[in-house]
Amino acid sequence: MSSSVFFGSFERFFRHRRTNTSDYREKNATIELLKSSILVAFSGALRIHLAFLLLQVQSSLLTCIAGGLVIYTVYTLDRALGSEEDAVNRKELNGSRKEIGLAVSLITFLIGSCILAKEGMLALALIPFVTGYLYSKGLKIGKFSLKLKGGLGVKNFVVGLTWGAFIAGLAGSNCGSLGPVFLVFTFFGIKLFVNSAIYDFKDIKGDTLAGIKTLPASLGARNTRSLLTGMHLLSHMILGIALIHGILAFEPLIILYSFICGLMCIQNYTKYDDEELPFQKLERTVLVDGESTSILGLRLIAGALLV
Template sequence: MSSNGLINLPQFSVNKYALNNLFNDRRIATLHLLKSSLLVSISGAFRIYIAFLLIQAEYIALHCVAGALIIYAVYTLDRAMDTEEDAVNRTELKGASNKTALLISLLCFIIGALILAAGGLLAIAFLPLVTGYLYTKGLTVGKFKLRLKGSMGVKNTIVGLTWGAFIAGIAGASSGNVLPTLLVFLFFGTKLFVNSAIYDFKDVKGDFLAGIKTLPVTLGEKRTRKVLLLMHFVSHAVLIFFLLNGTIGFEPVILLYSLLAGILTIRNFTRPVEIESKARQTKRLFLVDGESSSIVGLRAVSGIVL
């Protein structure tokens, strides 16, 4: 053994290399975490815009932006909380800097809440944040514990009611007619219930291991698909009826595209797969998270043509 200490140098180099790898992996995971909610937030902004059109309320662009910021904050916050099922379903987020995600989420939420507060909508801004926290972490007061996660369909119902109320509440705040706002709330509530259940098919393994009783885990593939198709058809039939009698804005392009996209999504993405290919993931993202932006684009093109 040498006494000059050189024998320790290779070990030091290996450790330094390992630390560099660890830092790079953590940075990549953090970037994955920060961008994982970007598409859903953009989709949310377009959904609020569509809600303005259906309710026939005055369109406020800043409120769409504020909604997107709050949606981003809530979803990123949820994914930064290290839930048990996410350890299986989203392995690419393992090792991400939760502190960075929490800081950016807080900043986005504050900006979005301030914008909505200027329009008298501060309570609506806090609705998804409070509900999201109760769902993910729960509330403990003495021996009493309230937690929304765990029972069959509860997650999907909470997602539908919360975001349906958020979208319709922002768009319908200045409307003097309650019925169109209520119809839009039910429409988007049902749509987001269905979309969240579709994502449950992607996460069946993690949810099963974590004891989360989602619809696919409890009802099975075929029965869940039938339930989702029924909900999808009924919600669109109701809205088309009120479109034809003039209660909501005459937006046939929006409803027809939404109807067809929903059918394709339910038929194609309610079958669990062990490993989702990039092509399948792209199609799912386009049909689910990209639906609202596609609708707005198609509506603009059809308006020019017609």
């Protein structure tokens, strides 16, 4: 065999290997894109169930599923549309097939919105979908431009307001009084505001490069921690008073676990860490995104023990 033939075969081998490696990375990144919002969607569906419990309204499985699908849509859509900060904050998604993410988002939204439309709550599906698009890409008509991202605390405010209203609206659609619904909206709105600010500490590098004025970047770790702690204490104090006076269902375990878990998250994950260790990431995921799962699991165990 001549040297030219040998080296030609050698070159084709490595070209084939590089192509396969590239295809593998692309497929892996696409899978990461599709599964990256599953946990937050599942957690959101359980939060809707918790809202039903607090409002003393019969929980609807279909409503919870539909709500989870809409939540999955909004978060996957945000990651599929892509943004400057995602290139740093979510490197594992680089090279993913964005069109697949968009297609899956559209399908999940259609399923979720159809379920909610049958229950007369289509508007509640459209609100987070439209808000999510305005947050991710914005709207530009001539000289008019609107994008819900960039201002100090705007990101956290949008998250808290949108999902607080979404959760309380779905669970409270058949509630006879607006007072309890407003309390549930306040509780989940503040909780999700706090959770989004906690995640800002992890994403501070990418957000800063993109020019997004997050709370930790602008106020500093200590001041942000004090703000979040104050908001957390206030929301749980209001909810505790509402439970004592019978305005909401007497669910002390939900409030107590949420209170303790929230304080732990604020104290442990509002620090500037250049590199998050795997066990720290798992711990944060369990405590922040897995909080609603833990609450319902403990409630189920407590109920079985008290029977």
